[in-house]
Amino acid sequence: MTCAEVLRYLSPYLDSELDPRTSFDLAEHLARCEPCAARVRGEERLEAALASALRGGVADPALWRRIEGSLPAAPRRRRLRLLPALAGALALSGAALLAWALWPGPRPGELDLAAAVAADAGAEQPEAGFVPSLRPPEGRRGFRYEGGRHCSLRGTPVEILRGSAGGSSLTLYVARSEALARFPEAAARIAAAGSGKAVRCRLPDGRSFAAASGGGRLVFGCGAAPPEVLDDLVLATLAAEGR
Numbered sequence: 001m002t003c004a005e006v007l008r009y010l011s012p013y014l015d016s017e018l019d020p021r022t023s024f025d026l027a028e029h030l031a032r033c034e035p036c037a038a039r040v041r042g043e044e045r046l047e048a049a050l051a052s053a054l055r056g057g058v059a060d061p062a063l064w065r066r067i068e069g070s071l072p073a074a075p076r077r078r079r080l081r082l083l084p085a086l087a088g089a090l091a092l093s094g095a096a097l098l099a100w101a102l103w104p105g106p107r108p109g110e111l112d113l114a115a116a117v118a119a120d121a122g123a124e125q126p127e128a129g130f131v132p133s134l135r136p137p138e139g140r141r142g143f144r145y146e147g148g149r150h151c152s153l154r155g156t157p158v159e160i161l162r163g164s165a166g167g168s169s170l171t172l173y174v175a176r177s178e179a180l181a182r183f184p185e186a187a188a189r190i191a192a193a194g195s196g197k198a199v200r201c202r203l204p205d206g207r208s209f210a211a212a213s214g215g216g217r218l219v220f221g222c223g224a225a226p227p228e229v230l231d232d233l234v235l236a237t238l239a240a241e242g243r
């Protein structure tokens with residue numbers, strides 16, 4: 001084995017990765033070549049010193065801050081943009097889930113869709129010749145349809161149906177389900193409730209509010225009727241045959 005070959009095999013030799021024959025030849029060369037033997041001794045001392053330093057290292061917060069500070073900027077910016085969004089999404093879905101799980105029934109209206117309904121004056125006259133695209137079956141829960149009109153609720157087109165049930169007036173709203181994009185709280189609650197379920201709350205003036213979505217439609221309503229009556233009328237309207 002030549003000195004040049006020893007140099008080439010030095011690293012695998014020190015790592016005990018050489019095949020036995022090559023390792024034997026290299027050891028033979030070291031026994032008779034002092035320059036190569038000295039180089040190997042130097043490498044061995046360096047490796048021992050490195051291993052000792054690594055084993056003896058202590059966790060140093062200041063060192064970690066320096067390492068973090070030296071990391072490339074781009075991944076850090078991306079992480080900073082992503083993390084708040086992710087945390088926000090998790091917090092939002094967690095909060096929605098918690099609100100849904102803890103929700104005992106009707107309570108003061110904080111639902112965005114209910115707030116829009118509460119702000120709707122409801123004083124407009126019915127539109128002559130108006131035929132709603134959906135309406136609850138006449139007589140269901142004592143429902144009587146009294147007229148309706150087209151309207152805009154927070155910029156989204158809706159049909160408003162006035163009626164009464166059990167002697168108390170109520171208002172039903174029919175819209176395309178795309179309207180939910182303007183009411184993220186209601187959208188989240190309706191999604192959490194699942195299909196065929198209505199979500200409820202109470203308006204600040206004490207009226208009941210219920211909303212449900214399915215088949216491309218969003219139906220909601222409010223009135224002095226008991227919440228279960230309103231629920232049923234909203235769901236019956238959603239299930240009704242369109243005109």
Ligand SMILES: [Zn+2]
Nearest residue numbers: 002003033036
């Ligand atoms: Zn040599």
